[in-house]
Amino acid sequence: MIEYSLKCIECGREYSKEDIYTCECGGLLEVSIKDADISFKLDGLLSGVWKYRSLLPIKIDPITLKEGNTPLYRCKKIEEILKKEGVNSEVYVKHEGANPSGSFKDRGMTVGVTKAIELDKKAVACASTGNTSASMAMYAAKAGIRAYVLLPAGKVALGKVAQALMHGAKVIGIRGNFDQALEIIREICKIEGFYLLNSVNPFRLEGQKTIAFEIADEIGVPDRVILPVGNAGNISAIYKGFKELVKFGLTDSIPKMTGIQAKGANPVFRAIIEGKKDIDPVKNPETVATAIRIGQPVNAKKAIRAIYESKGTAEEVSDEEIIDAQKILASLEGIGVEPASAASIAGLIKLAKEGVIENGEKIVCITTGHLLKDPETVIKVCGKPIEVDANVEAVRSVL
Numbered sequence: 001m002i003e004y005s006l007k008c009i010e011c012g013r014e015y016s017k018e019d020i021y022t023c024e025c026g027g028l029l030e031v032s033i034k035d036a037d038i039s040f041k042l043d044g045l046l047s048g049v050w051k052y053r054s055l056l057p058i059k060i061d062p063i064t065l066k067e068g069n070t071p072l073y074r075c076k077k078i079e080e081i082l083k084k085e086g087v088n089s090e091v092y093v094k095h096e097g098a099n100p101s102g103s104f105k106d107r108g109m110t111v112g113v114t115k116a117i118e119l120d121k122k123a124v125a126c127a128s129t130g131n132t133s134a135s136m137a138m139y140a141a142k143a144g145i146r147a148y149v150l151l152p153a154g155k156v157a158l159g160k161v162a163q164a165l166m167h168g169a170k171v172i173g174i175r176g177n178f179d180q181a182l183e184i185i186r187e188i189c190k191i192e193g194f195y196l197l198n199s200v201n202p203f204r205l206e207g208q209k210t211i212a213f214e215i216a217d218e219i220g221v222p223d224r225v226i227l228p229v230g231n232a233g234n235i236s237a238i239y240k241g242f243k244e245l246v247k248f249g250l251t252d253s254i255p256k257m258t259g260i261q262a263k264g265a266n267p268v269f270r271a272i273i274e275g276k277k278d279i280d281p282v283k284n285p286e287t288v289a290t291a292i293r294i295g296q297p298v299n300a301k302k303a304i305r306a307i308y309e310s311k312g313t314a315e316e317v318s319d320e321e322i323i324d325a326q327k328i329l330a331s332l333e334g335i336g337v338e339p340a341s342a343a344s345i346a347g348l349i350k351l352a353k354e355g356v357i358e359n360g361e362k363i364v365c366i367t368t369g370h371l372l373k374d375p376e377t378v379i380k381v382c383g384k385p386i387e388v389d390a391n392v393e394a395v396r397s398v399l
């Protein structure tokens with residue numbers, strides 16, 4: 001048994017109908033859970049998103065590809081780097097790149113596509129910087145419904161486009177950026193009756209809150225969670241997850257939610273340092289971390305609230321800091337992530353240098369997507385392999 005409604009974060013209006021994305025006042029909606037029979041224990045035995053089914057607003061059998069249950073690594077070499085800045089802390093990385101499609105989006109899509117089936121939708125759609133489309137296409141394939149994807153042409157990492165295509169989505173590139181793509185697909189969903197699966201969809205975010213549940217399940221509630229912020233859905237979802245654990249008496253604290261943006265796409269960061277409740281959009285966002293190349297995050301208001309209420313913060317990092325962090329994670333910890341994900345580590349190091357991270361903090365950085373998502377950036381950064389003649393001497397000469 002789970003009792004819930006969709007509630008507007010602006011005016012508080014509640015809806016029992018589920019086939020909507022925003023309030024009549026224009027405000028964002030969230031799933032407000034009134035009551036639930038909790039049937040899981042935080043016993044450290046992870047089994048994926050659906051372990052937490054009693055807090056997920058779904059009435060039918062899930063469309064699942066066994067998402068979640070991602071590895072949480074203690075990262076002692078990163079702790080050493082922080083020590084050099086005078087900070088002693090416990091650092092973990094939760095590697096969401098280990099999900100079936102290689103990003104955290106699968107947690108949202110297993111719930112979102114299941115909701116599409118529950119609502120008897122025949123097609124799902126999204127605008128995407130890449131990972132959303134890859135994940136949605138995969139779950140739509142599993143569910144046997146059509147998938148439509150709108151991308152900023154030429155600005156999506158190759159691995160992600162390949163996934164969306166192979167899983168059978170109709171993939172359309174627009175000569176514009178992500179923010180424009182989202183505006184267009186929202187309109188098309190209204191006209192065509194497609195189910196919109198961007199993170200403005202409150203049910204999708206319900207799946208993503210299980211990142212919080214898994215962290216608390218495995219190591220208890222940390223002091224701080226650091227993650228990259230693009231459209232700002234994930235930070236809002238994870239915060240909601242930690243709040244629900246407190247609400248249902250399973251834990252008693254909330255981590256400082258810490259959002260990291262790229263310098264060229266930093267509206268949430270700017271709002272936080274200026275003490276504002278909403279963003280000024282960035283008109284022409286640009287960064288090597290294409291997944292977070294977003295100038296007008298649709299969930300900004302939820303994310304900014306999450307940061308203020310949890311006494312967290314936001315930071316911006318340069319493309320150079322992002323690539324350095326990507327190399328650090330890959331070469332010192334054996335964790336391969338895409339550039340956007342490395343922003344969380346770049347942010348951690350920067351916040352430690354600035355004295356924001358306190359001694360003794362237990363910190364979890366979320367790495368949101370897998371290294372292989374963006375092979376082109378890797379080749380640009382690392383160069384191509386050395387090529388030699390096919391004999392032992394030639395190979396030995398370059399060892």
Ligand SMILES: Cc1ncc(COP(=O)(O)O)c(C=O)c1O
Pocket residue numbers: 103129130131132199228229230231232233234235291292338340341368369
């Ligand atoms: C790898 C990766 N990291 C971070 C993000 C940002 O997540 P959100 O849009 O929920 O802020 C995305 C979104 O596309 C992503 O693909």
Ligand SMILES: [Zn+2]
Pocket residue numbers: 008009010011012013023024025026027
């Ligand atoms: Zn409202």
